[in-house]
Amino acid sequence: MGHHCCSKQKVKRGLWSPEEDEKLVKCINTHGHSCWSAVPKLAGLQRCGKSCRLRWINYLRPDLKRGSFSAQEERIIIDVHRILGNRWAQIAKHLPGRTDNEVKNFWNSCIKKKLLAQGLDPKTHNLMPPSQQNIKNACNVNQFYQQPPSVFSMNSQFRSDNNVTPMDINQSFITLAPPHPPNTNIYPPSLDQAMSTFNYQNQNHVWTTNAQNSEPSSDFTRQSLIPISSSSMIGSSGFDFPDHENNNMWDDGGMEALVSPRQEEMKQTPVPQGLTQQEKVCEVQLEEERDGHHQDMDTSFSDCSNFDLEFMESPLMPCGLMYSNMNSMDQLAWDA
DNA sequence: AAGATCCTCAACCGCCTTAGT
DNA sequence: GACTAAGGCGGTTGAGGATCT
Numbered sequence: 001m002g003h004h005c006c007s008k009q010k011v012k013r014g015l016w017s018p019e020e021d022e023k024l025v026k027c028i029n030t031h032g033h034s035c036w037s038a039v040p041k042l043a044g045l046q047r048c049g050k051s052c053r054l055r056w057i058n059y060l061r062p063d064l065k066r067g068s069f070s071a072q073e074e075r076i077i078i079d080v081h082r083i084l085g086n087r088w089a090q091i092a093k094h095l096p097g098r099t100d101n102e103v104k105n106f107w108n109s110c111i112k113k114k115l116l117a118q119g120l121d122p123k124t125h126n127l128m129p130p131s132q133q134n135i136k137n138a139c140n141v142n143q144f145y146q147q148p149p150s151v152f153s154m155n156s157q158f159r160s161d162n163n164v165t166p167m168d169i170n171q172s173f174i175t176l177a178p179p180h181p182p183n184t185n186i187y188p189p190s191l192d193q194a195m196s197t198f199n200y201q202n203q204n205h206v207w208t209t210n211a212q213n214s215e216p217s218s219d220f221t222r223q224s225l226i227p228i229s230s231s232s233m234i235g236s237s238g239f240d241f242p243d244h245e246n247n248n249m250w251d252d253g254g255m256e257a258l259v260s261p262r263q264e265e266m267k268q269t270p271v272p273q274g275l276t277q278q279e280k281v282c283e284v285q286l287e288e289e290r291d292g293h294h295q296d297m298d299t300s301f302s303d304c305s306n307f308d309l310e311f312m313e314s315p316l317m318p319c320g321l322m323y324s325n326m327n328s329m330d331q332l333a334w335d336a
Numbered sequence: 337a338a339g340a341t342c343c344t345c346a347a348c349c350g351c352c353t354t355a356g357t
Numbered sequence: 358g359a360c361t362a363a364g365g366c367g368g369t370t371g372a373g374g375a376t377c378t
Contacts, residue, residue, distance in 0.1 A: 013348075014348090015347075016346090036364070037363060037364090049364090050348090050365095051347075054347065058345095058346070058347085059346075087367085088366075088367065089366060100365095101345080101346075104368085105344070105346085106344095106345095108345095109343070109345075110344095
């Protein structure tokens with residue numbers, strides 16, 4: 001039984017022939033694809049609109065990149081997956097020329113196995129208990145995590161405003177959720193606010209976080225931003241702002257694991273631009289499901305002088321990027 | 337050489353969301 | 358608000374090629 005869009009007519013299924021491809025390409029080049037349900041008739045194809053759409057998106061689109069994934073692409077997939085989970089379409093948006101289907105297949109056939117072989121849970125990216133590990137080669141354990149986190153695309157506005165040169169892929173990157181200004185409805189933060197974070201990071205402050213209790217640390221002065229690490233091993237997940245008026249922390253609602261009351265609170269906050277309410281709540285649910293509880297680690301940055309901050313474009317959640325020329329794992333101390 | 341098994345990946349299925357009425 | 362059509366997405370399937378025995 002086919003999809004309702006094509007149940008009325010007799011449709012062909014299975015692999016596409018070169019002749020069908022040709023018809024589809026010709027049709028889209030002539031008429032575009034504003035209405036997929038009209039494409040089969042226009043193209044003279046015995047396919048349903050959805051099938052045409054899929055064929056175009058996954059195979060015929062001229063901007064598709066062919067060939068196997070590069071090491072950098074693999075790195076990006078792992079990093080973004082750690083934050084977003086199995087949201088293949090979102091992950092694919094960080095990989096120009098790659099489709100969600102391609103990323104998903106690559107994950108399932110390749111990356112998942114590599115992670116498992118290293119004793120890492122592909123869902124959480126955490127090291128699995130020894131009893132659950134199936135490590136073929138102990139030398140490879142945490143191979144991925146000894147590499148610096150990878151690169152995401154930058155916000156073009158930020159790039160042009162700040163004369164940012166093309167990124168050096170050898171630089172170390174750490175993903176961060178964007179800071180949300182406290183006591184405002186503005187999200188994502190303005191460039192000014194992003195820059196205030198930037199400035200802060202260049203003050204050679206020692207950063208420490210204790211996300212277990214999310215309490216303001218006495219180490220912090222009033223303009224401090226506190227980066228909160230998530231359950232991931234390298235990736236971090238947002239900022240908390242000290243809210244001095246109410247003597248507590250203002251949470252940016254980023255990637256960290258949250259308990260249900262927090263989830264309720266999230267529902268009351270404005271929906272970030274580019275996110276549906278459901279997506280926003282999903283962000284929280286996803287983390288809760290993934291972690292079950294807070295597994296944040298204490299994090300120390302010994303020296304922030306080399307750090308920079310930029311933003312990556314993401315329709316889901318425009319995440320901040322912090323990068324440096326340091327070898328991140330040498331510089332960051334992680335205390336579980 | 338041949339059958340069995342594994343692996344990859346294109347395509348489909350079913351569900352959800354959105355837009356239009 | 359209810360209904361419907363269409364688009365979009367993640368999970369899954371299975372054909373066919375590669376590898377193993």
